[in-house]
Amino acid sequence: MLRKIRILLAAFFYIAVTLLFLGVSWRINIWLGWTARIQFLPALMALNFGVLFVLIMITCLFGRLYCSVICPLGVMQDIFAWFGRKAKKNRYSYSPEKQWLRYTVLAVFVVCLIIGFAPVTTLLAPYSAYGRIVNSLFRPLYDLLINGIAAIENHFDSYLFSEAEIWMRSVTTFIVALLTMGIVGVLAWRNGRTYCNTVCPVGTILSFFARFALVRIQIDEDKCRKCSLCAKNCKAAAIDFKSGTVDLSRCVVCGDCIDKCHDGAISYKAVRLTSGHTSPKEPDNSRRAFLTGAAMAVGTAAMAQAKIKVDGGLAEIEDKVAPHRETPITPPGSVSARNMQRHCTACQLCVSACPNNVLRPSADPLRLMQPEMSFERGYCRPECTRCSQVCPTAAIQPVLIEDKPFIHIGHAVWIERNCIPVANGDHCGACAKHCPANAIQMVEHTTADGRNVQVPAIDKERCIGCGKCENLCPARPFSAIYVEGNSTHRVG
Numbered sequence: 001m002l003r004k005i006r007i008l009l010a011a012f013f014y015i016a017v018t019l020l021f022l023g024v025s026w027r028i029n030i031w032l033g034w035t036a037r038i039q040f041l042p043a044l045m046a047l048n049f050g051v052l053f054v055l056i057m058i059t060c061l062f063g064r065l066y067c068s069v070i071c072p073l074g075v076m077q078d079i080f081a082w083f084g085r086k087a088k089k090n091r092y093s094y095s096p097e098k099q100w101l102r103y104t105v106l107a108v109f110v111v112c113l114i115i116g117f118a119p120v121t122t123l124l125a126p127y128s129a130y131g132r133i134v135n136s137l138f139r140p141l142y143d144l145l146i147n148g149i150a151a152i153e154n155h156f157d158s159y160l161f162s163e164a165e166i167w168m169r170s171v172t173t174f175i176v177a178l179l180t181m182g183i184v185g186v187l188a189w190r191n192g193r194t195y196c197n198t199v200c201p202v203g204t205i206l207s208f209f210a211r212f213a214l215v216r217i218q219i220d221e222d223k224c225r226k227c228s229l230c231a232k233n234c235k236a237a238a239i240d241f242k243s244g245t246v247d248l249s250r251c252v253v254c255g256d257c258i259d260k261c262h263d264g265a266i267s268y269k270a271v272r273l274t275s276g277h278t279s280p281k282e283p284d285n286s287r288r289a290f291l292t293g294a295a296m297a298v299g300t301a302a303m304a305q306a307k308i309k310v311d312g313g314l315a316e317i318e319d320k321v322a323p324h325r326e327t328p329i330t331p332p333g334s335v336s337a338r339n340m341q342r343h344c345t346a347c348q349l350c351v352s353a354c355p356n357n358v359l360r361p362s363a364d365p366l367r368l369m370q371p372e373m374s375f376e377r378g379y380c381r382p383e384c385t386r387c388s389q390v391c392p393t394a395a396i397q398p399v400l401i402e403d404k405p406f407i408h409i410g411h412a413v414w415i416e417r418n419c420i421p422v423a424n425g426d427h428c429g430a431c432a433k434h435c436p437a438n439a440i441q442m443v444e445h446t447t448a449d450g451r452n453v454q455v456p457a458i459d460k461e462r463c464i465g466c467g468k469c470e471n472l473c474p475a476r477p478f479s480a481i482y483v484e485g486n487s488t489h490r491v492g
Contacts, residue, residue, distance in 0.1 A: 033389070038070065040205075060213060073200075077184060080189045093231060123180075132180065137174075208249075215270050216248055216269075332396075340395050341367050344371070358377070382436055383404075405436070411486065434469065436464075465483045
Protein backbone atom coordinates (compact mmCIF):
# COMPACT_ATOMS: atom_id res chain seq x y z
CA MET A 1 0.00 0.00 0.00
CA LEU A 2 2.81 2.43 0.85
CA ARG A 3 4.47 1.74 -2.49
CA LYS A 4 1.21 2.43 -4.33
CA ILE A 5 0.77 5.70 -2.45
CA ARG A 6 4.31 6.72 -3.39
CA ILE A 7 3.65 5.94 -7.06
CA LEU A 8 0.41 7.94 -7.02
CA LEU A 9 2.12 10.94 -5.41
CA ALA A 10 5.04 10.70 -7.83
CA ALA A 11 2.63 10.58 -10.78
CA PHE A 12 0.83 13.69 -9.48
CA PHE A 13 4.00 15.76 -9.09
CA TYR A 14 5.44 14.53 -12.39
CA ILE A 15 2.28 15.35 -14.35
CA ALA A 16 1.85 18.70 -12.57
CA VAL A 17 5.39 19.90 -13.33
CA THR A 18 5.15 18.62 -16.91
CA LEU A 19 1.91 20.55 -17.47
CA LEU A 20 3.59 23.72 -16.21
CA PHE A 21 6.33 23.48 -18.83
CA LEU A 22 3.96 22.47 -21.61
CA GLY A 23 2.12 25.75 -21.15
CA VAL A 24 -1.26 24.01 -21.29
CA SER A 25 -3.12 26.83 -19.56
CA TRP A 26 -2.35 29.77 -17.31
CA ARG A 27 -4.82 28.29 -14.83
CA ILE A 28 -2.43 25.37 -14.46
CA ASN A 29 0.25 27.80 -13.25
CA ILE A 30 -2.21 29.30 -10.77
CA TRP A 31 -3.29 25.92 -9.40
CA LEU A 32 -0.04 23.96 -9.60
CA GLY A 33 2.71 26.57 -9.61
CA TRP A 34 3.62 25.57 -6.06
CA THR A 35 4.99 22.25 -7.36
CA ALA A 36 7.83 24.23 -8.96
CA ARG A 37 8.51 26.35 -5.89
CA ILE A 38 8.94 23.31 -3.60
CA GLN A 39 11.76 21.89 -5.72
CA PHE A 40 14.93 21.80 -3.63
CA LEU A 41 17.36 23.84 -5.71
CA PRO A 42 14.86 26.57 -6.69
CA ALA A 43 13.92 26.90 -3.01
CA LEU A 44 17.63 27.10 -2.15
CA MET A 45 18.24 29.84 -4.73
CA ALA A 46 15.17 31.77 -3.54
CA LEU A 47 16.25 31.43 0.11
CA ASN A 48 12.89 29.85 0.85
CA PHE A 49 13.95 28.44 4.20
CA GLY A 50 10.46 27.21 5.01
CA VAL A 51 10.43 24.85 2.02
CA LEU A 52 14.04 23.79 2.66
CA PHE A 53 13.26 23.01 6.28
CA VAL A 54 10.23 20.89 5.33
CA LEU A 55 12.17 18.96 2.66
CA ILE A 56 15.08 18.30 5.00
CA MET A 57 12.74 17.22 7.80
CA ILE A 58 10.95 14.85 5.41
CA THR A 59 14.34 13.41 4.48
CA CYS A 60 15.40 13.06 8.11
CA LEU A 61 12.13 11.33 8.97
CA PHE A 62 11.40 9.18 5.91
CA GLY A 63 14.54 9.10 3.76
CA ARG A 64 14.97 10.43 0.24
CA LEU A 65 11.29 10.53 -0.66
CA TYR A 66 11.94 13.85 -2.38
CA CYS A 67 14.01 12.07 -5.04
CA SER A 68 11.36 9.45 -5.79
CA VAL A 69 8.21 11.58 -5.39
CA ILE A 70 8.78 15.32 -5.92
CA CYS A 71 11.79 15.60 -8.26
CA PRO A 72 10.55 15.27 -11.88
CA LEU A 73 13.94 14.13 -13.19
CA GLY A 74 13.98 11.40 -10.56
CA VAL A 75 10.51 10.21 -11.55
CA MET A 76 11.55 10.27 -15.22
CA GLN A 77 14.47 8.00 -14.34
CA ASP A 78 12.04 5.61 -12.67
CA ILE A 79 10.03 5.50 -15.89
CA PHE A 80 13.11 4.61 -17.93
CA ALA A 81 14.15 2.08 -15.28
CA TRP A 82 10.69 0.48 -15.45
CA PHE A 83 11.12 -0.12 -19.17
CA GLY A 84 14.59 -1.49 -18.44
CA ARG A 85 13.18 -4.00 -15.96
CA LYS A 86 10.59 -5.05 -18.52
CA ALA A 87 13.39 -5.86 -20.93
CA LYS A 88 15.42 -7.78 -18.34
CA LYS A 89 14.27 -8.76 -14.87
CA ASN A 90 16.52 -8.77 -11.82
CA ARG A 91 19.03 -6.57 -13.64
CA TYR A 92 20.60 -4.65 -10.73
CA SER A 93 23.29 -5.50 -8.18
CA TYR A 94 24.84 -3.90 -5.13
CA SER A 95 27.80 -1.58 -5.63
CA PRO A 96 29.69 0.45 -3.01
CA GLU A 97 29.05 4.19 -2.83
CA LYS A 98 31.35 6.23 -5.10
CA GLN A 99 31.95 9.00 -2.60
CA TRP A 100 34.86 10.55 -4.48
CA LEU A 101 32.69 11.14 -7.54
CA ARG A 102 29.61 12.38 -5.67
CA TYR A 103 31.46 14.84 -3.48
CA THR A 104 33.70 16.08 -6.30
CA VAL A 105 30.66 16.93 -8.41
CA LEU A 106 28.97 18.56 -5.41
CA ALA A 107 32.06 20.61 -4.60
CA VAL A 108 32.33 21.85 -8.19
CA PHE A 109 28.62 22.66 -8.19
CA VAL A 110 28.82 24.64 -4.93
CA VAL A 111 31.87 26.62 -6.07
CA CYS A 112 30.22 27.48 -9.39
CA LEU A 113 27.02 28.43 -7.58
CA ILE A 114 28.89 30.78 -5.27
CA ILE A 115 30.90 32.51 -7.99
CA GLY A 116 27.91 32.63 -10.35
CA PHE A 117 29.34 30.43 -13.12
CA ALA A 118 26.03 29.57 -14.74
CA PRO A 119 27.03 26.92 -17.33
CA VAL A 120 27.87 24.31 -14.68
CA THR A 121 25.03 25.02 -12.27
CA THR A 122 22.38 25.06 -14.99
CA LEU A 123 23.58 21.77 -16.48
CA LEU A 124 23.63 19.95 -13.13
CA ALA A 125 20.38 21.28 -11.66
CA PRO A 126 17.93 18.32 -11.87
CA TYR A 127 14.65 20.25 -11.89
CA SER A 128 15.97 22.66 -14.50
CA ALA A 129 17.29 19.81 -16.63
CA TYR A 130 13.82 18.29 -16.73
CA GLY A 131 12.28 21.68 -17.54
CA ARG A 132 14.56 22.04 -20.56
CA ILE A 133 13.66 18.53 -21.72
CA VAL A 134 9.94 19.29 -21.62
CA ASN A 135 10.21 22.79 -23.10
CA SER A 136 12.57 21.81 -25.92
CA LEU A 137 11.51 18.25 -26.75
CA PHE A 138 8.00 17.55 -25.45
CA ARG A 139 6.36 20.93 -25.99
CA PRO A 140 6.79 20.98 -29.80
CA LEU A 141 5.09 17.58 -29.91
CA TYR A 142 2.29 18.85 -27.68
CA ASP A 143 1.86 21.94 -29.88
CA LEU A 144 1.70 19.73 -32.97
CA LEU A 145 -1.06 17.71 -31.32
CA ILE A 146 -3.00 20.86 -30.41
CA ASN A 147 -2.61 22.21 -33.94
CA GLY A 148 -3.96 18.95 -35.34
CA ILE A 149 -6.97 19.10 -33.03
CA ALA A 150 -7.52 22.77 -33.93
CA ALA A 151 -7.42 21.96 -37.65
CA ILE A 152 -10.05 19.24 -37.21
CA GLU A 153 -12.20 21.59 -35.10
CA ASN A 154 -11.99 24.36 -37.67
CA HIS A 155 -13.30 21.95 -40.29
CA PHE A 156 -16.45 21.61 -38.21
CA ASP A 157 -16.64 25.34 -37.38
CA SER A 158 -15.58 24.77 -33.77
CA TYR A 159 -12.87 26.92 -32.20
CA LEU A 160 -12.25 25.54 -28.72
CA PHE A 161 -8.53 25.05 -29.45
CA SER A 162 -6.31 27.67 -31.07
CA GLU A 163 -3.22 26.88 -33.12
CA ALA A 164 0.13 27.28 -31.39
CA GLU A 165 3.18 28.77 -33.02
CA ILE A 166 5.99 26.22 -33.19
CA TRP A 167 9.50 27.62 -33.45
CA MET A 168 13.03 26.82 -32.34
CA ARG A 169 13.75 29.09 -29.40
CA SER A 170 17.36 27.96 -29.08
CA VAL A 171 19.37 25.35 -30.96
CA THR A 172 21.86 25.18 -28.06
CA THR A 173 19.15 24.44 -25.51
CA PHE A 174 17.58 21.84 -27.81
CA ILE A 175 20.90 20.00 -28.16
CA VAL A 176 21.59 20.17 -24.41
CA ALA A 177 18.09 18.89 -23.61
CA LEU A 178 18.43 16.04 -26.11
CA LEU A 179 21.82 15.00 -24.72
CA THR A 180 20.58 15.25 -21.14
CA MET A 181 17.58 13.06 -21.82
CA GLY A 182 19.72 10.58 -23.72
CA ILE A 183 22.41 10.26 -21.06
CA VAL A 184 20.03 10.17 -18.09
CA GLY A 185 17.67 7.80 -19.92
CA VAL A 186 20.40 5.30 -20.86
CA LEU A 187 21.86 5.35 -17.34
CA ALA A 188 18.41 4.80 -15.83
CA TRP A 189 17.48 2.06 -18.32
CA ARG A 190 20.70 0.16 -17.66
CA ASN A 191 21.51 0.90 -14.02
CA GLY A 192 18.57 2.66 -12.39
CA ARG A 193 19.44 5.65 -10.20
CA THR A 194 23.05 6.07 -11.32
CA TYR A 195 22.61 9.75 -12.15
CA CYS A 196 20.92 10.52 -8.81
CA ASN A 197 23.59 8.81 -6.75
CA THR A 198 26.75 9.86 -8.60
CA VAL A 199 26.07 13.17 -10.37
CA CYS A 200 23.02 14.97 -8.99
CA PRO A 201 24.09 17.60 -6.40
CA VAL A 202 20.64 17.66 -4.80
CA GLY A 203 20.77 13.90 -4.28
CA THR A 204 24.18 14.23 -2.65
CA ILE A 205 23.03 17.01 -0.31
CA LEU A 206 19.96 15.03 0.75
CA SER A 207 22.07 11.92 1.24
CA PHE A 208 23.67 13.60 4.27
CA PHE A 209 20.29 13.80 5.98
CA ALA A 210 18.92 10.49 4.70
CA ARG A 211 21.53 8.61 6.75
CA PHE A 212 19.54 9.55 9.86
CA ALA A 213 16.05 8.68 8.58
CA LEU A 214 13.89 7.53 11.49
CA VAL A 215 11.67 5.49 9.17
CA ARG A 216 13.77 3.39 6.85
CA ILE A 217 14.09 0.22 4.82
CA GLN A 218 15.28 -2.55 7.16
CA ILE A 219 16.24 -6.18 6.67
CA ASP A 220 15.33 -8.83 9.25
CA GLU A 221 18.28 -11.20 9.06
CA ASP A 222 16.32 -13.89 10.91
CA LYS A 223 13.87 -14.07 8.00
CA CYS A 224 16.30 -13.34 5.16
CA ARG A 225 17.34 -16.36 3.05
CA LYS A 226 20.01 -14.41 1.11
CA CYS A 227 18.14 -14.93 -2.15
CA SER A 228 19.43 -11.56 -3.43
CA LEU A 229 16.12 -10.60 -5.06
CA CYS A 230 16.10 -7.34 -3.12
CA ALA A 231 19.54 -6.35 -4.39
CA LYS A 232 18.71 -7.41 -7.97
CA ASN A 233 15.66 -5.11 -7.93
CA CYS A 234 17.20 -2.14 -6.11
CA LYS A 235 17.63 0.58 -8.75
CA ALA A 236 19.80 2.57 -6.33
CA ALA A 237 22.26 -0.35 -5.93
CA ALA A 238 21.98 0.32 -2.19
CA ILE A 239 21.20 -3.15 -0.76
CA ASP A 240 24.04 -5.45 0.30
CA PHE A 241 22.10 -8.66 0.89
CA LYS A 242 25.20 -10.50 2.08
CA SER A 243 25.64 -8.22 5.09
CA GLY A 244 21.95 -7.42 5.39
CA THR A 245 22.48 -3.65 5.19
CA VAL A 246 20.93 -0.82 3.22
CA ASP A 247 22.90 2.27 2.22
CA LEU A 248 20.42 4.93 3.36
CA SER A 249 22.36 7.70 1.64
CA ARG A 250 21.45 6.19 -1.76
CA CYS A 251 18.12 4.54 -1.01
CA VAL A 252 15.25 6.53 -2.55
CA VAL A 253 12.56 4.58 -0.67
CA CYS A 254 10.91 3.28 -3.83
CA GLY A 255 9.65 0.13 -2.09
CA ASP A 256 10.60 -2.25 -4.91
CA CYS A 257 12.66 -4.41 -2.56
CA ILE A 258 9.69 -4.89 -0.24
CA ASP A 259 7.51 -5.90 -3.15
CA LYS A 260 10.04 -8.47 -4.40
CA CYS A 261 10.87 -10.10 -1.06
CA HIS A 262 8.85 -13.34 -0.73
CA ASP A 263 9.85 -13.98 2.89
CA GLY A 264 8.72 -10.73 4.50
CA ALA A 265 12.28 -10.00 5.53
CA ILE A 266 12.24 -6.38 4.35
CA SER A 267 10.09 -3.69 5.88
CA TYR A 268 9.80 0.07 5.95
CA LYS A 269 9.43 1.07 9.58
CA ALA A 270 10.80 3.24 12.34
CA VAL A 271 14.24 2.34 13.57
CA ARG A 272 14.67 1.25 17.17
CA LEU A 273 16.39 3.92 19.19
CA THR A 274 17.41 1.47 21.92
CA SER A 275 20.48 -0.71 21.73
CA GLY A 276 20.10 -3.70 19.50
CA HIS A 277 20.19 -4.68 15.89
CA THR A 278 19.38 -2.00 13.33
CA SER A 279 19.92 -2.04 9.64
CA PRO A 280 22.03 -0.50 8.32
CA LYS A 281 24.78 0.31 10.81
CA GLU A 282 25.64 3.98 10.89
CA PRO A 283 29.17 5.07 9.99
CA ASP A 284 31.31 6.45 12.77
CA ASN A 285 31.43 9.87 11.16
CA SER A 286 27.67 10.18 10.70
CA ARG A 287 27.31 13.17 13.03
CA ARG A 288 30.04 15.01 11.18
CA ALA A 289 28.34 14.20 7.86
CA PHE A 290 25.03 15.57 9.15
CA LEU A 291 26.57 18.83 10.33
CA THR A 292 28.53 19.17 7.11
CA GLY A 293 25.38 18.67 5.05
CA ALA A 294 23.41 21.21 7.06
CA ALA A 295 26.19 23.79 6.87
CA MET A 296 26.59 23.23 3.14
CA ALA A 297 22.87 23.62 2.43
CA VAL A 298 22.54 26.85 4.43
CA GLY A 299 25.94 28.26 3.47
CA THR A 300 25.41 27.64 -0.22
CA ALA A 301 22.05 29.42 -0.12
CA ALA A 302 23.48 32.45 1.63
CA MET A 303 26.59 32.82 -0.53
CA ALA A 304 24.69 32.20 -3.75
CA GLN A 305 22.71 35.39 -3.08
CA ALA A 306 25.78 37.64 -2.90
CA LYS A 307 25.49 40.56 -5.31
CA ILE A 308 28.45 41.46 -7.55
CA LYS A 309 27.96 44.39 -9.92
CA VAL A 310 29.57 43.89 -13.32
CA ASP A 311 28.71 44.85 -16.86
CA GLY A 312 26.68 42.55 -19.09
CA GLY A 313 28.21 40.65 -22.00
CA LEU A 314 27.47 40.25 -25.67
CA ALA A 315 24.27 38.34 -26.31
CA GLU A 316 24.33 36.11 -29.33
CA ILE A 317 20.84 35.79 -30.71
CA GLU A 318 20.31 33.59 -33.71
CA ASP A 319 16.86 34.69 -34.92
CA LYS A 320 16.93 36.02 -38.47
CA VAL A 321 16.10 39.67 -37.67
CA ALA A 322 17.57 39.89 -34.18
CA PRO A 323 20.16 42.62 -33.63
CA HIS A 324 23.35 42.04 -31.67
CA ARG A 325 22.84 43.70 -28.30
CA GLU A 326 25.82 44.86 -26.29
CA THR A 327 23.82 44.34 -23.10
CA PRO A 328 21.20 41.57 -22.92
CA ILE A 329 17.63 42.46 -22.00
CA THR A 330 16.40 40.58 -18.96
CA PRO A 331 12.75 40.44 -17.86
CA PRO A 332 11.20 43.07 -15.57
CA GLY A 333 11.81 41.96 -11.99
CA SER A 334 15.22 40.43 -12.70
CA VAL A 335 16.95 43.65 -11.52
CA SER A 336 19.97 43.18 -13.80
CA ALA A 337 21.68 40.80 -16.18
CA ARG A 338 24.20 39.96 -13.46
CA ASN A 339 21.46 39.15 -10.95
CA MET A 340 19.87 36.86 -13.51
CA GLN A 341 23.19 35.16 -14.17
CA ARG A 342 23.77 34.45 -10.48
CA HIS A 343 20.30 33.23 -9.53
CA CYS A 344 18.70 31.63 -12.59
CA THR A 345 18.98 27.86 -13.07
CA ALA A 346 17.69 28.01 -16.66
CA CYS A 347 14.67 25.83 -16.01
CA GLN A 348 12.77 27.54 -18.90
CA LEU A 349 9.53 27.91 -16.93
CA CYS A 350 9.38 31.63 -17.67
CA VAL A 351 10.02 30.89 -21.36
CA SER A 352 7.11 28.46 -21.36
CA ALA A 353 4.84 30.93 -19.55
CA CYS A 354 5.57 33.94 -21.78
CA PRO A 355 2.45 34.45 -23.94
CA ASN A 356 4.17 36.92 -26.28
CA ASN A 357 7.15 34.80 -27.45
CA VAL A 358 9.54 37.42 -26.10
CA LEU A 359 11.71 35.18 -23.92
CA ARG A 360 14.16 32.67 -25.30
CA PRO A 361 17.25 30.89 -23.89
CA SER A 362 20.57 32.65 -24.26
CA ALA A 363 23.45 31.11 -26.21
CA ASP A 364 26.05 33.20 -24.40
CA PRO A 365 28.45 30.77 -22.65
CA LEU A 366 28.39 32.80 -19.41
CA ARG A 367 24.58 32.85 -19.33
CA LEU A 368 24.00 29.52 -21.00
CA MET A 369 20.27 28.83 -21.53
CA GLN A 370 19.16 31.58 -19.15
CA PRO A 371 16.24 33.68 -20.46
CA GLU A 372 16.75 36.89 -22.35
CA MET A 373 14.35 39.07 -24.31
CA SER A 374 14.13 39.69 -28.04
CA PHE A 375 11.27 41.16 -29.99
CA GLU A 376 11.06 39.49 -33.39
CA ARG A 377 7.83 37.65 -32.54
CA GLY A 378 6.24 39.95 -30.00
CA TYR A 379 6.88 42.61 -27.38
CA CYS A 380 6.72 42.76 -23.59
CA ARG A 381 3.19 43.92 -22.86
CA PRO A 382 2.84 46.33 -19.91
CA GLU A 383 -0.07 44.33 -18.48
CA CYS A 384 1.78 40.98 -18.50
CA THR A 385 3.76 39.84 -15.43
CA ARG A 386 3.64 36.08 -15.95
CA CYS A 387 7.39 35.44 -15.96
CA SER A 388 7.73 37.08 -12.54
CA GLN A 389 4.83 35.03 -11.20
CA VAL A 390 6.21 31.63 -12.19
CA CYS A 391 9.94 32.01 -11.43
CA PRO A 392 10.70 29.55 -8.57
CA THR A 393 14.23 30.83 -7.80
CA ALA A 394 13.46 34.56 -7.37
CA ALA A 395 15.80 35.33 -10.27
CA ILE A 396 12.77 37.24 -11.55
CA GLN A 397 11.15 38.85 -8.54
CA PRO A 398 7.36 39.36 -8.42
CA VAL A 399 6.18 42.47 -10.24
CA LEU A 400 2.80 44.14 -9.80
CA ILE A 401 0.90 45.07 -12.95
CA GLU A 402 0.62 48.69 -11.82
CA ASP A 403 4.40 48.87 -11.27
CA LYS A 404 5.58 47.27 -14.50
CA PRO A 405 5.15 50.37 -16.77
CA PHE A 406 7.69 52.16 -14.56
CA ILE A 407 10.46 49.52 -14.81
CA HIS A 408 13.08 50.54 -17.39
CA ILE A 409 14.71 47.35 -18.66
CA GLY A 410 16.31 48.96 -21.71
CA HIS A 411 16.23 51.85 -24.17
CA ALA A 412 15.51 52.13 -27.87
CA VAL A 413 18.24 52.91 -30.41
CA TRP A 414 17.54 54.30 -33.89
CA ILE A 415 19.45 52.94 -36.92
CA GLU A 416 19.28 55.59 -39.65
CA ARG A 417 20.25 53.38 -42.60
CA ASN A 418 17.38 50.96 -41.90
CA CYS A 419 14.67 53.58 -41.46
CA ILE A 420 12.03 53.57 -44.23
CA PRO A 421 11.69 57.40 -44.52
CA VAL A 422 15.46 57.71 -44.93
CA ALA A 423 15.79 54.74 -47.27
CA ASN A 424 13.00 55.56 -49.73
CA GLY A 425 11.27 58.70 -48.54
CA ASP A 426 8.00 57.05 -47.48
CA HIS A 427 6.25 58.30 -44.38
CA CYS A 428 6.21 55.82 -41.47
CA GLY A 429 6.03 56.79 -37.79
CA ALA A 430 4.95 53.31 -36.60
CA CYS A 431 7.36 53.38 -33.67
CA ALA A 432 6.09 56.74 -32.35
CA LYS A 433 2.46 55.80 -32.92
CA HIS A 434 2.67 52.61 -30.86
CA CYS A 435 5.11 53.57 -28.08
CA PRO A 436 3.25 52.99 -24.76
CA ALA A 437 5.61 55.29 -22.85
CA ASN A 438 5.38 58.21 -25.33
CA ALA A 439 9.16 58.12 -25.51
CA ILE A 440 9.35 58.52 -29.30
CA GLN A 441 8.53 61.67 -31.24
CA MET A 442 8.80 62.23 -35.00
CA VAL A 443 11.12 65.12 -35.87
CA GLU A 444 12.51 66.71 -39.03
CA HIS A 445 15.68 65.16 -40.40
CA THR A 446 17.78 65.97 -43.43
CA THR A 447 19.18 62.96 -45.24
CA ALA A 448 22.60 62.75 -46.83
CA ASP A 449 21.09 63.55 -50.24
CA GLY A 450 19.29 66.65 -48.95
CA ARG A 451 15.75 65.31 -48.43
CA ASN A 452 13.71 66.43 -45.41
CA VAL A 453 11.92 63.49 -43.75
CA GLN A 454 10.27 62.67 -40.45
CA VAL A 455 12.34 60.30 -38.28
CA PRO A 456 12.02 59.09 -34.66
CA ALA A 457 13.71 60.89 -31.78
CA ILE A 458 13.98 58.80 -28.61
CA ASP A 459 13.75 60.05 -25.04
CA LYS A 460 15.88 57.46 -23.24
CA GLU A 461 14.68 58.66 -19.85
CA ARG A 462 11.08 57.76 -20.71
CA CYS A 463 11.78 54.60 -22.73
CA ILE A 464 11.07 51.42 -20.72
CA GLY A 465 12.51 48.96 -23.26
CA CYS A 466 9.29 47.05 -23.89
CA GLY A 467 10.30 46.39 -27.52
CA LYS A 468 6.99 47.35 -29.10
CA CYS A 469 8.73 49.76 -31.46
CA GLU A 470 11.24 47.11 -32.54
CA ASN A 471 8.54 44.50 -33.00
CA LEU A 472 6.18 46.71 -35.03
CA CYS A 473 8.83 48.45 -37.14
CA PRO A 474 7.99 47.55 -40.78
CA ALA A 475 11.64 47.68 -41.92
CA ARG A 476 12.96 44.31 -43.08
CA PRO A 477 15.00 42.24 -42.55
CA PHE A 478 16.38 44.37 -39.70
CA SER A 479 14.32 46.86 -37.71
CA ALA A 480 15.24 50.51 -37.92
CA ILE A 481 14.82 50.75 -34.16
CA TYR A 482 15.90 48.19 -31.58
CA VAL A 483 16.29 47.92 -27.82
CA GLU A 484 19.54 47.80 -25.88
CA GLY A 485 19.34 46.38 -22.37
CA ASN A 486 20.12 48.34 -19.24
CA SER A 487 22.88 46.78 -17.12
CA THR A 488 20.76 47.52 -14.07
CA HIS A 489 17.03 48.14 -14.30
CA ARG A 490 15.76 51.54 -13.33
CA VAL A 491 12.43 52.15 -11.61
CA GLY A 492 10.58 55.42 -12.00
